[in-house]
Amino acid sequence: MDQLENEVHPKILEALLKARNDYTLDDALENEMVLNMGPQHPATHGVLRLLLRLDGERIIGCVPDLGYLHRGYEKMAENMSYYEYIPHTDRLDYISPMANNVAWVLAVEKLAGIEAPKRAQYIRMMIAELARIASHLVAIGSFAMDVGALTIFLWTLREREKILDIWDILCGARFTNSYTRIGGVANDAQPEALAKAKWFIDQFEPNLAEVEQLINTNRIFIERVDGVGVISKEDAIDLGFCGPNLRACGMEFDLRRNAPYLCYNEMDFKIPTYTEGDCLARYFLRLDECRESAKIVKQILEKMPQGPVQADMPKKVLPQKDEVYTKMEELIHDFMIVNFGINPPVGEIYHAIEGSKGELGFYLVSKGDGKPWKCKIRSPSFNNIQALPKLVIGHLISDVVAIIGSIDPIMGEADK
């Protein structure tokens, strides 16, 4: 205990000892023990640190400790223009950077009163849905890998690679994309990118079915996650669970349907829900969501309208580079926007999208100048991790690995 007090901060230790301990277990191991899991642990998906209080191998207390990836992105947002911040949103949820780009520009557009053209909105929807598929593939793969089914990770990453290739054609970057711009997207989607997206969607369905077959027939996987980490619908809502995790508890809640943005109300898609609320349900739900997203992308590619991809508002929207080099008016606007920002009117807004992990929102306060006065990131992973102690208590240590994998936290987003 003395050694522990040196290593663990007394306040964290106190919180852990106060954590729920009304479990009485007749265990051969009488003494309790504190186990430090993470931040460097392969199964904690980044730098999540958990302090576990154990009775034998059973968990009777859990205190997550965040902040190992805290880079102060909210503070940085207050010190840079709205345009400059776009690349930084890539680093929030680094598994699906495109979705973060979309969330940020939608929030800024709402604040500044800009509306992107229809084609740009369709492209944004397409990249957001592809980002969801890419993110869920990592979630499924790493979840399966955490509980011992190693092959699946390679199979899902193979599919994800193809999405990264589409992004490569689209914007020249595979991982940190920064593709969206305020008032539109950086460049029109090339026919090659759209053709590749179509090809990807066509071959995705059978490949996903293969992955599913491989997991569903794996008895070890099923038995390790079935009935583990159960949370009721009421508790999930109370604790701020969001996204796929909430839908796996039986709550049919999806911002694409409940608070539509972009052109989601023109799309035909289902919102999959499961009622069990355990790790297995969360895995099944992600599979179903991949399929629904593929369906949406298919419709987008069919319906994609022609037209401009940037709003015609020269004082707010950055002009294309070739115009800057050849035209005087555009050069002036480029200079003004880069140096003084887009100056949205005084006011405050909150805009959220259904990111791949849940509700990803930005609360922005403008004082009328080029930089946001306040930017708050409402990150889904942060709120999902909050429910983690509730999920793990009463389970074994090996189940913690499965539960973390199933709620799919991304620390870049949780720590900001």
Place this chain on the structure above:
Amino acid sequence: MNLKTLIPQKLKEKFPSVDFEVLDYRDELTIKFDKKSIVEVCNFLKSESDLDFNWCSDITAVDWATRKNRFTVVYNIFSMKHNFRLRLKADVDETDCKIDSVTSVWGAANWQERETYDMYGIKFNNHPDLRRMYMPEEFEYYPLRKDFPLMGIPGSLPLPKK
């Protein structure tokens, strides 16, 4: 009836002594009131079956730097029944940097309030576990306050002991 008119009306009926300031900007409803009645109002908004704000999406604060009431605590709540988002605001002054915690109303407020405390130094009364969220416990400053420099304060974060 439209929720945008229903909510302020119901609140004014239920709490005649509280002064509600209603603002509708970019199709978002904001209600500002005194910090003393925050828990009662939140409880009412959650339990009233016509409103049913069952989901606390986010809690944060804004530092106005030069205003008389320096901070504003912002609650972002959502009603899943009506698909309606509401923003509650309460001013907190620097000399009395405290507000009652709403963890008794929504469990999700626990970490969200901790984060606000960590970043702005606003204390939440009756909070079950008010520790810092991201910064180390030894850290003396509140990073999102406007007087905290962007590059940090040299020496404020000591290296871990060997």
